[in-house]
Amino acid sequence: METDTKTIRKELQKIFEKKVIFNHPLSEITTLGIGGSAQYFISAHNEGDILNAIRFAKEHSLPFYLIGSASNIVANDKGVRGVVMQHSITTLEINNETKICRVGAGYSLLPLIHILNKQGLSGMEKMAGIPGTVGGAIYGCAGAYGQEIKDCLIKIKIFDGKKVRPLTRDQCKFGYRTSIFKQRKNWIILEADFQLINADPKSLKKTSRDIMKLRAKKYPPDLKCPGSFFKNIVIDAIRPAALKKQFLSKVDLQKINHGKLASGYLLEQVGAKGQKSGDIAVAEYHGNLIYNAGNGKSKDVKKLANLLKKKVQKKFGITLEEEVQYL
Ligand SMILES: Cc1cc2nc3c(=O)[nH]c(=O)nc-3n(C[C@H](O)[C@H](O)[C@H](O)COP(=O)(O)OP(=O)(O)OC[C@H]3O[C@@H](n4cnc5c(N)ncnc54)[C@H](O)[C@@H]3O)c2cc1C
Structure with a gap:
């Protein structure tokens, strides 16, 4: 028997507390500024939230969708029935000896690049200005100005619908604006490891700044678009x-x-x-x-x-x- 909406809401509130919003307008989230309401909108701040949200949707036979920053999404005017989960895991560890950065897939690309630039770690500086999260960038193999997210990626951690497991860069099957995640829609990128190299912080910052200036001509800050x-x-x-x-x-x-x-x-x-x-x-x-x-x-x-x-x-x-x- 199907659980009624009132009971679902109660259960969701018990599990996710303030992390769940009912009938959340997607037009407020998508960079295109359109979209009806997400019936159950959950911000997942840790792996537990992600697994709970998936389990909940499955148990109640609800459709389940994942978004990052919604900068590449056209959301339906009629809204979305079921669970829309926003990946908001923003853990960050940088090992200054190995120059490996391990980052939660919900981390936004630009603030990450600012931190790496400051620490003199090169590999992502030319992607400054691409909106969205690390997970969204891996999903679509995002890139700009000759740099792509795959270039310095070593491995990632995913949830494949059954278990949490690692995936090598090769297993991600990257291509031009594509990856294995476009076929495996139920796989969720949890975190990613990037191998960076030493560079002069001043020159990294300048590269990012110059690129962002160029980008602002095509994408003025108030333009509502998905890139x-x-x-x-x-x-x-x-x-x-x-x-x-x-x-x-x-x-x-x-x-x-x-x-x-x-x-x-x-x-x-x-x-x-x-x-x-x-x-x-x-x-x-x-x-x-x-x-x-x-x-x-x-x-x-x-x-x-x-x-x-x-x-x-x-x-x-x-x-x-x-x-x-x-x-
Ligand atoms: C002004 C502007 C400029 C842009 N410029 C560029 C550019 O230069 N280069 C470029 O490549 N793109 C560009 N884009 C497009 C967009 O920013 C990228 O595609 C970005 O990587 C999307 O990330 P997101 O977190 O917003 O993903 P979303 O838009 O939220 O989601 C996109 C897809 O990724 C999936 N996804 C998100 N997170 C995960 C995860 N953790 N695990 C599995 N799947 C996931 C979603 O399910 C969805 O199918 C631009 C967009 C805008 C608005």
Whole structure:
């Protein structure tokens, strides 16, 4: 027999106390500023919270979703039934001899980079300005300015739905904006170990600062967006060979950089810049930047994204793949 909502709420309050919020508006959490309410929103501050939340959802047959900082998420206007758990484990240990940093997956990337820069530890400084948590970055193999989260990662600790266990970097199966976690949606990254190297704190800080200045031009602080909307095109991944040949005959080959073609370029060619659906718009200055101009809705995000995908498919014969995750 299904437990009624009142009993579920009581039980959740008993287990999680202030760490649970009922009907929490996701529009207040997502960087895109959209989304209905999460029925049971739990902030998990330690492994116990995570395991309890998963067990609870299972026992009550409730859907379960995991988020970090929600900087890459398009949340449904209708809200989310069940448990939405925000990973908030922010433990941090830095071994100054080995230069290994062990960090909770809920730790935000930018404050972590600030600490590492201060201590003269290099490996992440170019990712300054990517919003989100360490776990979210590993999930999507985040990166910028020639550095990716996988570069200095040694191993991680995960919960695989049954037990807590280690995973090597190779086992994470990283690729361009992807990892094994995109297939194993029930695996949860708990913490990560990074091997850093010595560098001059002043120059690390300058690198991060300069990059953040550049980034602020594309992403002004008050812009409600989830970062780049679509993944870029990895030329060697286009199959079959005939499609690749046809595609290459239609694009400016000069635009291919390190084996990738920016989807922003393709979107520009199909007139994406400035297109709108309701309050959701494509930036006038970047074809791959979809933002919420005020009271945007997820249905408009999907409508606009599908329209753009169709246009690119028609002109170039390939299908753009979302970098953002739908919730
Ligand atoms: C202004 C702006 C600029 C951006 N620039 C960049 C950029 O330069 N490069 C780049 O790569 N990205 C960029 N992004 C996208 C986004 O910041 C990254 O994808 C980020 O790594 C997402 O982290 P998050 O904690 O917010 O994850 P969320 O958005 O909360 O979640 C994303 C996915 O990760 C999963 N996830 C989160 N934590 C865990 C965990 N612990 N274990 C397992 N799965 C987990 C979630 O289930 C979800 O499917 C940008 C976003 C914004 C808003």
